[in-house]
Amino acid sequence: TITELTPHLAKPYLNINFLDLEKAPFWLSNEHIKKGNYIFSSKIIAYPVYVAQTIHKYNPTDIPQVAIFGKSNVGKSSLINAILNYREVAQASKTPGRTRHLFIFNLQNFISIVDLPGYGHAKVSKSLRNDWSILIEEYLNKAKNLKRALCLIDCTELFSVQDFILLDMLITKRIPFQIVLTKVDKLKANELHNAMIKILSVIENYRKKVKAYNEDKSNKNNKSVHEAYEFNINEYIFNVSSLKYFGIQELRTNLSLIALDNINAKK
Numbered sequence: 001t002i003t004e005l006t007p008h009l010a011k012p013y014l015n016i017n018f019l020d021l022e023k024a025p026f027w028l029s030n031e032h033i034k035k036g037n038y039i040f041s042s043k044i045i046a047y048p049v050y051v052a053q054t055i056h057k058y059n060p061t062d063i064p065q066v067a068i069f070g071k072s073n074v075g076k077s078s079l080i081n082a083i084l085n086y087r088e089v090a091q092a093s094k095t096p097g098r099t100r101h102l103f104i105f106n107l108q109n110f111i112s113i114v115d116l117p118g119y120g121h122a123k124v125s126k127s128l129r130n131d132w133s134i135l136i137e138e139y140l141n142k143a144k145n146l147k148r149a150l151c152l153i154d155c156t157e158l159f160s161v162q163d164f165i166l167l168d169m170l171i172t173k174r175i176p177f178q179i180v181l182t183k184v185d186k187l188k189a190n191e192l193h194n195a196m197i198k199i200l201s202v203i204e205n206y207r208k209k210v211k212a213y214n215e216d217k218s219n220k221n222n223k224s225v226h227e228a229y230e231f232n233i234n235e236y237i238f239n240v241s242s243l244k245y246f247g248i249q250e251l252r253t254n255l256s257l258i259a260l261d262n263i264n265a266k267k
Helices: 030-039 076-083 126-142 161-172 189-221 248-266
Strands: 013-015 044-046 065-070 103-107 111-115 146-154 177-182 236-239
Touching: 013 248, 030 248, 065 076, 076 111, 076 177, 076 248, 111 248, 146 161, 146 248, 161 189, 177 189, 189 236, 236 248
Parallel strands: 065 111, 065 146, 146 177, 177 236
Antiparallel strands: 013 236, 044 103, 103 111
8 A cells, every 4th residue: 555645734834944844933932922913903003095196105104014915816805804813904806806906004003014906817907907017116116114025826726927927026126025825725735735845846946046047147247246136035935714714823923023023123
């Protein structure tokens, strides 16, 4: 008989640098979980809503930000609400791909969640796609306190062309980002394990491409290291299901480190 391999990658989070690490990370201590729940349960202060035509008026604050990107129907609104202790804050559009607004939710002065419009819906007009590009570009250029971009990937579809365009944009702008697989309740453990293998392969290919690009540019133009692209990916990937509460606590606690680091820096 052939012994089946254990789907050990099918878990709420994965350290891409230490795949076989069994010990829980420091940020999953009871103390950190309590602090994270407190931060994400705090009062929500809504910012003005922005569109492509008004984003030039956006004036960022000193509150550290997490921006959430993803295709239409990736489960972005559900994830935001789940992270915020299942408060109905983000509203999914009844017409996929038609949302063109940027929402900002400040959790007091701890952390700011930026809900960006979804992308990639086939039936969206060219003008709406252009509006999305303008809105995102202008926001990223202004967001001086953007600490992390969450890239939501539907586990049943994995990376789309638009997802790759987003990753390219984040890398060229040297923005720290993190991969989050959504809707994992739709997969069996072995299916999630196989999806993670594909995700890890994409990450490794990106890492090699960025390294090769920087080396090529350095050899041709003698550019300084400050002008090189950065593959600034967070070491943790998260697998989440807003419906089943899978991975939500872990993601919430990990994100709270951004707020805690900011608090400690002010002391």
